[in-house]
Amino acid sequence: MMSRRFMIDAHLDLAMNAIEWNRDLTQPLAGIRQREMHMKDKPDRGRGTVCLPELRKGRIGLVVATQLARVTPSGSPLPGWHSPQQAWAMTQAQLAWYREMETLGEMVQITDTATLDTHLALWNNNDIPDEEKAIGYILSLEGADSLVNISYLHKAHAYGLRALGLSHFGPGRYAPGTKMAGPLTAAGKELLREMGQLNIILDVTHLTDEGFDQAMDLYEGPVWASHHNVRKLVPTQRQLTDDQIRRLAERDAVIGGMLDCWALDIRFIDTVSDPWQLDIKLSHLADHWDHICQLTGSSRHIAIGSDLDGIFGTEQAPWDLQSIADLQQFESLLSGRGYSEEDIDNIFHQNWLRVIRRAFR
Known part of the structure; x- marks a missing residue:
């Protein structure tokens, strides 16, 4: 029987899927896939795995949900917006979607200890069916490009932003990101100082190695790596080195394991490889x-x-x-590897809650 242990997923691009992929995440997964079955504009059409009903089915009652809008300079091959103002406008469209989900009672924003405790009490109440419970979300900004200037950080914090990563892929206005090298920009260092005043969680995901070191040296507030795997097993710049893992542990930070196959197995090549042929399973993340x-x-x-x-x-x-919802398979998988009940609770929710509560003080 599938476990019913409460779970937190600290990185989901829900609003991007809703606004840019045009997915109605209130609908059953089969319906979303059916509506996309003849669409060819993106490789993942008809293959989505996330919707609000499936989150409830998996007892994933709290998520860290993103805003995401990259600015791409002239000549960059990456998709993105051509000005910070356009990127900011996209993040506001994404925010409007979250607000609509709140209006429907589908989601509820978590911004402080009081809202967190109320939400956890809801999900611990077995008298209410999980199907009737709202999904809690903590708002995170993946890549800071859309912050037109530092004052926009305060605007975002006022509407509930509680976590922020400086970079995404490629060049960034505040820091270079994945597949790049180099340090934080001057604006990035200034942004870190302002984030510290607001006690926003710094997400080190997507930083360059130099940017990681600088951010960890400069930032004294709460830190996590929302979606990162291990470079020792997948030797690319996108993953964490052993030294980086130790530095994060010294800060009592948490590393969220991600399920993109290229982050699980070095053999996997985007749009070429097949997970089944390479036998890439959930157990790879446990490695x-x-x-x-x-x-x-x-x-x-x-x-x-x-x-x-x-x-x-x-x-x-x-x-x-x-x-x-299949993330619940990790309970039996981890138990089979000798992880204790306490360990599994840590992985499913307690570790994230520890960092969140520290940030909400």
Whole structure:
């Protein structure tokens, strides 16, 4: 029987899927896939794994949900907006979608200890069916490009932004990101100082190695890596080195394991490889978790930041996952590897809650 343990997923691009992929996430997954079955504009059409009903089915009652809008300079091959103002406007469209989900009672924003405790009490109330419970969300900004200037950080904090990553892919206005090298920009250092005043969680995901070191040196507030795996197992710049993992553990930070196949197995090539042919399963993520636990000496620094439907679907996810509700398989998988009940609770929710509560003080 599938476990009913409460779970937190610390990285889901829900609003991007709703606004840019035009997915009605209030609908059943089968209906979303059916509506896309003849669409060819994106590789993951008809292969999505995330919707609000499936989150409830998997007891994933709290998520860190993103706003995401990159600015791309002239000549960049990456998709993105041509000005910070356009990017900001897109994040506001995404915010409007979250607000609409709140109006429907589908979601509820979590911004402080009081709203967190109320929401956890809801999900611990077995008298209310999970199907009737709202999905809680903590708002995060993936890549800071859309912040036109530092004053926009305060606007975002006022509407509930509680976590922020400086970079995404490619060049960034505040920091270079994945597949790049180099330090934070001057504006990035200024942004870190202002984030510290607001006690916003710094998400180190997507930073360059130099940017990671600088951010960890400069930032004294709460830190996490929302969706990151292990470079020792997948030797690309996108993953964390052992030294980076140790630095995060020293800060009592948490690393969310992600389920994009190229982050699980070095053999996987986007739009070419097949997860089934390479036999990439959910257990691959447990290999990454095992490495971090051995390195840090406990299960306090690992959790789930799946990134499911983050510009990929089942064509680029472990073959034994058809829906985000399948994350519940990790209970038996981890138990079979000798993880204790406490360890599994840590991974499913307690570790994220520890950092969240520290940020909400």
